[in-house]
Structure formats: structure tokens, C-alpha cells
Amino acid sequence: MSTTTTSTAAPRFRESITLVAGREVMQKLRSKAFVISTIILMLVVLASIVIGGLVSRNQGDTPVAAVGVVAEQLEGLPGIEVTEVPTRAEAEDLVREGEVDGAAVPLENPADGGPAMEVIGLEEAPGILIQALSIAPEVTLLDEPSVDGFLAYFVALGFGIVFFISAVTFGGTIAQSVVEEKQTRVVEILLSSISSRALLAGKVVGNSILAFGQIIAIAVLAGIGLMVIGQDILISDLGPSVVWFLGFFAIGFVLLAAMYAASASLVSRMEDVGAVLTPVTYLVMIPYFLVIFFNNNELVLGITSYVPFSAPVGMPMRIFLETAQWWEPLVSLAILVVTTVVVVALGARIYQNSLLRTGSRVKLGEALRG
């Protein structure tokens, strides 16, 4: 009789979850497709910020040629970089060559009280130069400036795309992982070792860590990119809404993950996953489009910021637009947490009742009843 050298402290619930989650993470990190697509996503984020920054930097000082006394007058005007040239002909040459955007020369015979200089352009009047030379009337704003609509659209798009891509990518990963275990029948060995709850929780935790890690990486990368191109101001504007987004996402993803896992457990073959996931995919997509298209409609945005599926995008958006009261994100977060708890409980039930039923698709009602 050989002695048992193998130690067996029975793993408790949490240790089982850790093991399952660890496997999910390792398998995903080992997948070349995942690593490459993540790198591409990161590069796209970085590139769009850097290119955006370069484009806006080009709108810096406008090079202008000037002759004689005019050069002295132009010196010190905002947004203008003066190149002094001796003659009008040389100034025109620089304009033609594209070295400067425009030129200013003294009028040979200025009319009394009229302008004393002439502006030369190539195909159109150099707007910035003319603006700099004009006298602007005094302006008084009665209200604080609101966020520019274009920027709001891009921020909505940013939150929306990040949420959508992560939800679909990692929700899909969970779904595949569930069906893989059913299809290969390894699930029966797993269920003889650990409970279906531990298995489900491990999957959700593992993929949430991956999704959250990816989102934080994107946020950090975007932050670094913005700092490098000198857009620190945007960071302080976006900061609070990004922090709320991360908080909402962390819980919102658990909600979606439970739905993906429960839906996938109804089928036994990879081919059937697509059909069974369609309702969940719509749930992810609809709020995302609502937020993007109605980011300037306060009513729609107000509603989406409370509906659990769209709150992770809608509420940070309202925080960015400064239309949310301080307590609103807390209430919305509470609604999200309660919904998540209920959905996870239902999802675990469906999952448990469907795991060993192979063959044709399990009906939702049967899965809930058990």
C-alpha cells in the first residue's frame, strides 16, 4: 500500500474562483489574436491622440513676411510670426513659395485716415493676419462657456467605443469559454471538483480583470499621450468623468459578463453561440448608440445615465458635461449594483441548470425553473 503523499486541503470557494480566473487570464494572454488586437487597439488610441495633437499644433503661429516699418507694427501681435524682408518683391516671392502664409507691406500712397498697409495673399486672404490687424469690439459673456459640442461628441464616442469594444470582446470570450467547456464535456470533470457557482464566478472575475486591465491601460495611455502633446487642461476636465467611468465599468461589466455566461450556457456548440448572444449584444449596442447620437439631448442622456446597461457611458458623459448633481452618479451606481446582484443570481441559476444539458438549445424558462 503506497502512502498518500499528495496533500489535499480542500480548496474553499475563493480558492476555486482564483484558480478558474487564473486559467481564464492565462489562456487569453497566451492567445496571439488577443495580444495582437490589444496592441493594435493601444496603437490606435495613441496615434489618434498624437495626430490630433499635431494637427492642433499646426494652428500655432502663422508665418508672415513684412517689409520695413510694417514689420515693427506686426511684431508682438498674437499668433503671428514675422519674417522681415527688405522689398515687396521678396515678400511676394516668399508667399508664392509657400514659406509664409501672407505678407504685409506699407502702402505707397496711403489715403488720409485710411489703412497704411497692404496685405498680400496667394489664393485667399490670410485670415489670421487680417484678424490680428483688425480692431475687435469688446465682448461680455453672460454665462460660463459650455463644453463645445464637437468635443462632447468625441468624448461620448470615446466612452462609447471603449465600453462597447470591451464588453463585446470580453463578453464574447466568456461565452466561448462556457461553450468550450460544454462542447468538450470537460465541464463534467469540473463540476465534480468545484461548484457551478465557483466556476461561473471564476470566469466572470478572470474576464473582468482582463477587461478592466485593458481599459485602465487605455486610460493611462490616453493620459500620457495628452500630457506629451501638452493638453493637460483636457485631462483635468476629463479626470472626474474617467474615474466615474472606471467605477461604472467595473460593475457594469460584471452585469454583462453574467448575461453572456448564462446565455452561452444554453447551447452546446460553438456554432449556436452567435444566435443565443444576439439579445445581449443588442442590449450592449442600443444604449451605446443612444449616448452617441443624443449626447446633446439632456432628457435622453438623463434617462440613459440611470438605465443600468447604458449608465457606464451615460453617467460619466453627464459628469463631463457638468449636468449631473453630485448625488446622481451615486444613485445610478446603486441602481446598477442592485441590478447586477439580481442578474448574477438569475444568471447563476440558468448556468447551473443548463451546464449538463447537451444537445439542442435549452429553453430559457426551463433553465430558470431547473
Next chain:
Amino acid sequence: MLQIENVTKRFGDRVALDDVSFRVGAGRLTGFVGGNGAGKTTAMRIILGVLASDSGRVTLHGEPLTTDDRRRFGYMPEERGLYPKMRVHEQLVYLARLRGVRARDAAVRADELIDRLELTERRDEPIEKLSLGNQQRAQIAAALVHDPDVLVLDEPFSGLDPMAVETVLGVLGEFAARGAPVLFSSHQLDLVERLCDDLVIIAGGGIRAAGSREELRAANTGSQWELLSGEDAGWVRDMPDVAVLEFDGGYVLFEADADAAQVVLQRAAALGAVHSFTPRRPTLTEIFREVVK
């Protein structure tokens, strides 16, 4: 000792197991035999706690099974499968750790089994790259990697080449010799007959026969007798209350009650030398056919 007590399981209207009771003795290799759909897999799933029974219970050493007990079970499900993309060693370690084995012990144990089951060269290949026979070996390793206290194996020999069957038989024998209850199902009745200490025969969701192999054979020994004598045994056909089933020179197989058989024996001894006279023990296949009728 693993004991199944009055277990009933219904799927909708269909009764898969009807008041099923049997036991798997410590250190006994117990064969679980039955036709397709007889309830073997359902019973095994209930023992493992993968399925819940409607009524009845499963006990180990007299105590109802707990989750911790079941972690110490080795299980090979009927429908085979491991993670296709995980490597053999890595997968065995993972499954062992799910059952509570420490990482370092799991790694050592997995390597031992890989060598034992002749998978050494496939150690770090993903399961999907292995031949079917080797996948089957990996599956057996998965059932044994946590050094279980009880083994429940559904058709462990199907899909194995004869060499692998011998290897697995050796491993199962070792477990039984250590005092572990071992329950396995098989369609290969000759294998079961050769290997098993005990037998459980199930049909239509009910246990038809259970006990040690010899008890079962004795219990099913009917009124058939074999006689091998030095003389031609043709005269047996003319004896009263005797029906000859087979006859070949000095050999005769006949059916009779015990008294009539004794009369035949005395007559044979009077006529010449009697080489053997025995009640005929049925083979497992015959018993099986008889009890599931």
C-alpha cells in the same frame, strides 16, 4: 465502503433510476454492467454529485457524502473531454489543483502519471494535437492525478488499445490494493469477468443483481451439470427426468434436478471412470442475459 441507498432519479416522466441500492466495497474492483440507457451514467453522476438525486443518498464509510469527500474521488465521465488548447501537464496540474492539491504536489504527481501512461513525449503538447488513444490516456491521468480515495470510471477501457488496457488495469488494481473502492462500467463483459471482484447489474433503472462474482455465479447456477467420463456417455439421454443439452463422446451437458443428477453420477461411476462432474457455472454474459431478461 461506498454505499448507494434507495436512489431515485426522474427526468420529466422518465424514471432513470428507480430505488437503486448497491455498494462498492473498500479494496474491491466493482464492475457496473448494463445496457445502453440502463442508468449507469446517471448513477455515476449522482455518486459524483454532478447530478442531484430526487431521493435516496450516497454514503462513504457510513457518512453521507460531502463536497470535500467528493473532491477525493477520481472521476472519468462517459463523454470524454479536456481543454483542447491546454497542454497535457498544465491541464493535469490545473485539474488536480481544482481538487485541492497543492501546486508543487500536483506538478510532481502529473509527471508521474504522464510517465506511467507513456505520454512523456507529449507532456507539453496541447490535448488537441494528441491521437485519440493518447487523449484517452490523458483522460485517465486526469481522473487519477489527485491521488483519489475512491474511483468512479465510466467506460474507462473504450477506445484503448490492448497495451493501454493492460496499463490501466494495472493502475486500477493498484488503487484497489490500497483499499480504495473502485467502480467502473464497461460493455466488455469478458474484461469485467476477468477483472472484477464484485458485480452490479443494472437494467431499466433498477439493480437486477449485485454481489461478488462467485456469489453471482453460484446464485445463477441453475440445474445444468457437466459430466466427463471415460466411456461414451450416450446413455444419459435415456435417463428419466434428464434433458441433454450437449453431447460429445465422454462429455455431456445436461439439465436435471439435484436428485436426478446424483442418479446420473452413480450410474456413470458404475460404468467406468468419472473424470469430472460439476454443476455448470454460467459465464457473466449468460448471467447478464438471464438477469436483464
